[in-house]
Amino acid sequence: MKSNTVADLEEIFNLDEYPIQSFQSSSRADLISEIRQQMKEFGCCRIPNFIRHEIVEQLTQEAQNLHEKTFWSTREQNPYASEDDKTFPDRHPRRFFSLRSNGFISSDLLPVDSPLNRLYASDVLTHFVWECLEADRPLYRYADPLASHPYSVMEPESEFPWHFDGNEFTISVLVQQAEQGGTFEYVPDIRSPGEENYDKVEAILHGGEEGVRRLDLNPGDLQLFKGRYSMHRVTKIEGATTRYIALPSYVYDPYRMNQPHHSINYYGRATEAHYERSKVLVDGLVD
Numbered sequence: 001m002k003s004n005t006v007a008d009l010e011e012i013f014n015l016d017e018y019p020i021q022s023f024q025s026s027s028r029a030d031l032i033s034e035i036r037q038q039m040k041e042f043g044c045c046r047i048p049n050f051i052r053h054e055i056v057e058q059l060t061q062e063a064q065n066l067h068e069k070t071f072w073s074t075r076e077q078n079p080y081a082s083e084d085d086k087t088f089p090d091r092h093p094r095r096f097f098s099l100r101s102n103g104f105i106s107s108d109l110l111p112v113d114s115p116l117n118r119l120y121a122s123d124v125l126t127h128f129v130w131e132c133l134e135a136d137r138p139l140y141r142y143a144d145p146l147a148s149h150p151y152s153v154m155e156p157e158s159e160f161p162w163h164f165d166g167n168e169f170t171i172s173v174l175v176q177q178a179e180q181g182g183t184f185e186y187v188p189d190i191r192s193p194g195e196e197n198y199d200k201v202e203a204i205l206h207g208g209e210e211g212v213r214r215l216d217l218n219p220g221d222l223q224l225f226k227g228r229y230s231m232h233r234v235t236k237i238e239g240a241t242t243r244y245i246a247l248p249s250y251v252y253d254p255y256r257m258n259q260p261h262h263s264i265n266y267y268g269r270a271t272e273a274h275y276e277r278s279k280v281l282v283d284g285l286v287d
Contacts, residue, residue, distance in 0.1 A: 043188020179239025
């Protein structure tokens with residue numbers, strides 16, 4: 001389903017404040033310029049009230065309706081969601097494991113008329129994200145059938161430790177915030193294609209604060225973030241309210257999917273396509 005008509009776009013996005021459909025408007029150009037500056041300076045950008053309140057309510061209801069289908073995982077994991085590798089020294093990031101306790105409602109569980117499907121199907125949104133990121137090549141919606149635009153679910157006492165994403169870029173839309181906790185923390189551009197920068201990653205994992213930034217989101221905010229290159233985490237959830245956040249994702253290479261071990265750890269399963277595409281290492285990074 002495509003969400004490209006003006007009426008459909010107006011129903012989903014706050015076009016009054018953010019005219020992402022008006023390609024020739026100065027307001028749109030100013031918005032993109034501001035976002036690019038924030039991405040350069042902070043490695044992340046929050047656009048408040050980007051999604052209309054009525055759609056946020058629909059997303060909340062959908063996440064609650066699908067809650068029982070959440071794949072829950074409580075396990076020790078390293079930032080790469082990979083197994084322990086004893087060829088590395090004890091303090092190495094590949095051997096640094098922290099408790100992750102959260103769940104995902106995978107993309108393939110969303111109903112056809114899902115408001116999240118409608119949001120993600122928008123070519124106008126994809127083009128807007130591409131421009132904001134100043135990408136030097138085309139940007140594609142993520143081909144991964146489970147991880148392209150899931151809901152992340154965190155209940156009280158859940159936490160998501162330091163990690164990298166399997167895709168280059170994620171935009172997040174907070175759907176329902178926790179009463180306390182759930183703060184997004186990240187270290188922008190700590191690694192790059194072909195360069196893991198293990199020394200700096202290790203310093204953060206062992207309590208270092210250099211380069212760490214923090215961001216609190218509100219329902220309906222849109223966040224742009226370079227999740228494959230910026231290590232990040234979500235702090236422990238407190239209180240009785242479940243935290244839901246939608247995670248539409250984008251990639252440079254339409255062939256890319258999560259590695260099978262990554263998919264199994266996060267979504268409880270991997271498809272034949274995951275195993276087939278894992279034979280090609282796209283960007284030289286270990287995960």
